[in-house]
Amino acid sequence: MSELDLRTAAASAAPVRRARPSVSEIFAMAFVLFLAVATVVPGLLSSIDPNAIAARDAFQGPSPEHWFGTDESGRDVYSRVIAGTSTSLLIGVSATVIGVTLGLILGVIAGFGGRILDFSVNRTIEVLFAFPGLLLALLVIVIAGPGPVTATIAVGLSTAPGYARIIRGQLAGIRSSGYVESARVLGHGPRRILTRHILPNALAPLMVLATLGIGQAVVWASALSYLGLGAQPPSAEWGAMLSAGRTYIGTAWWLTVFPGLMIVLTTIATTILGRSLTRRTAGRR
């Protein structure tokens, strides 16, 4: 009676066919891989000490010896860019983790805490939203003093309300979704519904969102470094390098271009990955 059904079932029971990755996705993955290597084993990509000073070799343009040239203290810009990956990514990732975690806490309180909590969290989010990005970050820095840790926290905090709002919406959507309802109808308890259905389904898109957020966190953290409120020298953080290099824009373009390129490429790569993850997870629904 159901030969038609059976035939299709056999086809779809086979492993899910994934769309072939596009050129941009391959680029993004390759670049992220590069970043990962640069973070974990920077020595694999560069053998020059990023902090080795050679005042006499200052301001040399890109050459076979120094791929990205040397900076004002004669340090190798390429190896500094590589060495800076871990710091910059650490700031970007930690800021995003802080933002997402705070967002998650607020979102979960709003999503599960009943009407009054939902209302107050909502107002809180609105209030936090009224401090646009950098403004909140600046306020945090005024209070806690400048530095990479503060900058990370500041960027994290200023992204939190955005995440909170999305998470709240997500949770509200999942809570009223058909599958949570059907689990209730079957008689499953609230804890089981929370852990087996709501959280897993809310967290997956959150990861995607976080991927998208990392790039922007790197950009904002670099802006703080530019304003002298972020990472400290001689740490080879991209934003700090960029900010230092900007002084010599007329003399040594390579000091500005390469770290800037890393920030831009990182943001592009994470955005591409985040979007393709969105598409792939959205495709399941």
Added chain:
Amino acid sequence: MTPGSAGSRPAQRSRGFRGIRWLLVRLGGAIFVLWAVATLTFFAIRLIPGDPAEAVLGGPGSQASQETLDQVRQDYGLDLPLAVQYLNALGRLLTGDLGTSYALKVPVSDLLGAQIGGTLVLAFTALCVAWLIALLLSVWSTGGGRVAAAVGQGIELTSAALPHFWLATVLIAIFSSTLGWLPPVSTATPAGLVLPTLTLAIPLAGFLAQVMRETLLDTLDAPFIVSARARGESERGIRLRHALRHASLPAISLSGWALGYLISGAVVVETIFARPGLGRTLLQAVTLRDVPIVTGVVLLVALVYIIMTVVTDAASRLADPRLRNAEAQP
């Protein structure tokens, strides 16, 4: 006649009322947010290390005597209990008084009144330019085949990833230092507004174009587009009369967020291009620990942001009748 025609009548009659009610609720919310922002800022600022009285006297580098410090504390009401200071500040706020700058010794409201214009002009010009770029980019990238789509997406991604200060540097290097077309430092003339505006608008345009392109693609797949085509509408007519309108909806509702983003960017851009404005004032006040100015800027920006969200929400409601109707559904 047909069933259902009767049902829509009472909803129609209460539309005006619903609009007013909506507005009142939004205004109430706005006042609450302002109060909360003021309170939060007031107490957060107390966490700043250092003596505000010293900030008045030019920071710890000054060599003020104990008497002078005491005098300043009394003058600025810094010797009162915190609760009293808070109530005083709120009371002054109600009359529009933001206090006196520690460093500049002038009323904050006068100072910011003179600065806000520059920032708003910059932010709104940038918003309009970003809109325009996003519009052109998304229309072009959705209408020109595979290559245009790929190139368009590439441009969007790259622009959205550009840090403001880097972009500013590059723009100055190209348009001022090399080509000599535009002044590198902001002037009162429109030419002086070009580079700061572009610096702010390009990354924002990247974001907006992403959103608009996706909506545009979704819209072009919608059944009503098929209906329109079936009427003999041309491709250009489809885009102009139907698709663009839909694609601009999310961009309208994003404008509130965008303004906040632009004001954030203004801190950097105003510093680089030496434009007078809130961002630069804020940055300077932060370094000088000028609490009244920091508070004032935060409040002012919050106010602008809130007004902007109310306006964009209202604009969205006007542009999209579905939002109005959604509230009427049970």
Added chain:
Amino acid sequence: MTAPDTLLEVEGLSVSFGDTEVVRNLSFHVSRGECVAIVGESGSGKSVTARSLLGLAGRGSRVTSSTLSVAGRDLTAASERDWRRIRGSQIGLVLQDALVSLDPLRPIGREIGDVLRLHSPLSAENARSRVLELLASVGMPNPERAITQRSGELSGGLRQRALIASAIALDPPLLIADEPTTALDVSIQARILDLLADVKSRGTGILLISHDLAVVSAIADRVLVMKGGRIVESGNTQELLALPREEYTRRLISAVPTDKPRRVPLVPDAMPVPAPTVHSTQDAMAPVVLEARGLTKSFPSPSSPFLAVDDVSFTLRRGETLGLVGESGSGKTTVARLVLALAPADGGAVLLEGGAFSELRERDRRPLRRKVGAIYQDSLSSFDPRADVRRILTDASELAPKADRHSVGELLDAVGLSPAVAKARPLHLSGGQRQRVSIARALAARPDVIVCDEPVSALDVTIQAQVLDLLDRLQAERGLSYLFISHDLGVIRHMSDRVAVMKNGRIVETGDAARVFDHPQHPYTAQLVADAPRLVDAL
């Protein structure tokens, strides 16, 4: 061979997307004042056929034909410009739901006016009066106001009228209607069909695309049955319905539940449903498993609270199906939610096996919940997107009493699915398979009652027939009681022992299914029955 009043002539039409040919070598014609229907299930290629007649087959399509002419114009090699001149003026198109088929951001008047603007030299003033005239002609109650309204502000029936008005604005000789009534309630569907018949009588040729044979039989002169991109059978409507030559056509006709007596299988040649083993459905002494007493529920709304369910009472006995029928907005689904205790009632109570159910605290009710299962219209959204079928079923069967649990294999077998399905995720299953998984999940908890909320509304008619047969069989085997909710009178009548007719939150009539449908007491019921399209009308 073109007759003088042939409007549309199609020979050897093929449409392919990439390597996939979705329409193969189609030939048919439509004459002036004639309605030709293309009937087929989803994926049969009927919509693509309709759109390629307008040059709108879509991105990446390749359309070839040896003859394609409209009103004497050859369109086999038409350019985009030629097509634009044809569209709207020579061929009008009416799509499914006008909520999405008219631009929701533009006033109706502008949408209709566009056709005039594009094809006629009318002045703005004249165009406006023409639009008003058109709206009046399609039965719009207040044309002056309607032109300023957007599709979202009109009821479903009215906006469908507006859509038709926009399609016939220039009096095109040919109207293509793609599922024009699918999303509508029966009474509105009937009015729209009347309107189309009216258009036809003015001499317009209509190409009607539908999945619903019953709708087609009401208006079409000839029917083409499509399957897999080909026409499998065509002919005069009445002849084709009465004497289908092809197996597929027979299956289609047989699957229509309207007027099929209870427990007669809808799938031809299937085993008859076994006699009930537990209790006779006609046995009035069968115990009451579920009872609703004076249920009331209202929702807040800006003006006054909206009373969605108003004093609804009914009983459901073991092994029996109670059909709950009504149009959209009548409160059927709210009743289902109250019965499932997903929302608290404002008044009244639901009793399970004589004991409290809806009035219990959630914690106390939870152990009882497994006894009341549910099947939903949109089964896909009722599955956790992260879970595969095995997890869905084991999750549910954990709730059954330990001694009485089915294995996943048993459950799949019971609903006629292969064991291989266990590894799949619902997203990758067909609509029919999903609904079977949904039923299996309901069975897994060993329920006494299953609330079926529009369980087959989203399915093709042959699949619908399979699922309905399955539900019937399971009821007979397991003595299940169904609260069966649908807007489709044919389905309700075929499935129900007793029915309750809902309107505006109230049950206006209830009783034995056959009696209610054959001898409706309430005028609303009578209207519903009269409006329901049925195959027999054509015979």
Added chain:
Amino acid sequence: MHIAPHSRARRGLATVAAATGVALLFAGCQATPGESGSTPVAGGTLTYASGDAEPTCLDPHVGGNYPQALIAGQFLDSLVSRNTDGTIIPWLATEWSVSDDNLSWDFTLKDDVTFTDGTPFNAEAVKVNVEHLKDPATESSTGYLALGKVESVEVVSDTVVRFSLSTPDSALLESLSQPWTAIESPAGIARGMEENCQAPIGTGPFLVDEWVKQDHVSLVRNEDYNSPPADAKHDGKAYLDGIEWRFLPDSASRYAALQAGQVDVIDNAQPDTIAAAEKTSTLAHLDAPRPGASNRIELNAGRSPFNDPAVREAFIRAVDVNDGIESLFFGSAKRSYSPLSSIEATGYSDESLFGTDLDEANALLDSAGWTERDADGYRVKDGERLSLAFPVSTNQSIPAEQSLFEQIQATAKDAGFEVNLSLLDLSSWYGVLGENNYDLVSAPYTKVGPDVLRILYHSDGIIPAPSGYFANHSQVSDPELDALLTSASEISDEDERAALYEQAQKIILEGFHILPLYDQQNHFLLGTRVKDARALPTVSTPTFYDAWLSGQ
């Protein structure tokens, strides 16, 4: 005793060497030499772009920092000035004399000068100004300190004013030559601080027309000007119609604006742009090192480890700065080996003390007990790492200097020092200093004359003001040095004074209290059309009294 006022003849011929360079440069590139190249033309508005922070008050009496001095020099005159030899020359005062006990100074004033508000300039005005500076309500700090020994001011006649001192002050004239003690209109002062901050009134060649906060100050010509300093090139009013004084904090934008001709003069020119500008024919460089102290790193002897002179010496021997100064400053900064600026005639240098010698540094540290090294290569004693806190003010150290500190950090590591650099904004930086949480610091101090040594190295300078500020950052506490500095500040004989200061500088250098780097850098870049701009040899602020714009 009577100090003869120096010749009133215009001595501006030998202004700053670079200014001559400017003229030569122009002569070289002008198409028609000698035509418009040498004869000043009146008219035009000069645009000045300052990279310094915008002052919070234009009255240099209030607070008293360099940004205030930069602009105040355009609209305020001082009693005396200084020429390039370091000799005090007349300005608003035509001559002066001091009593035998060195406690009473009489100044004879110009008698035909009025403030731009019409108030006459006279002895009473000078008295009001000194009292204004000494009033705590004025919140003066630089001017207040400079006149610390002035007990009272007395009006002898309309044109003679007498300063009575508590102790002799050999630096009084130098103090009075600074813009922070410049003379303002008593009527202007009487308006109250808020108004006076907005637009102070002086006798200068320009007057404040408008101050648009966060943007610019408009200065317009004082049409009645008649009180130039003795070394000015001309008499009467200035050539320029006015000056637009803009604040352009971003150095790259500032230079770009100069290149684009949007501004005529920029200050705080970065080393690489100086080098680039010198290669062009369109820009000129004005190098005007500030007086007073050199730019040096001070080693905090007030706490471990630098309380041990051997460790101080080891640090100084360990670090190599010469290559860094050469590359980072593109040759625009010359290495200094003196506590004082190269423009101070009394400066004393000793290059031999600052030779880099890693072996000796290591030996010194070994003998000082810092024998062990930890896993990171830093020296350890009693379980404590040899680490040095180095707070850096981003407001006071330009990027090249910050890079130099990074290089110091790197070279010091070879000897086992851990240098912890922290970049701080001004408030936080002062905070750290006030808490004595530093071992190394670079804190420039600008003051006319060698008396700056007393402020920076007398043990009195360790005692903090209520705000926590103190000037003796190296925390030198040496009775011998104190005695030398005190007597030098009271002695009137120039040669004896110079000898005392030389001895004092020896003690500072040989005690390894400081690592001199270079003069306080003060570079201006000028567009082609700006002629005859120079820096005043007092605190090296530019003056545009003689300046004119070619092509007007």
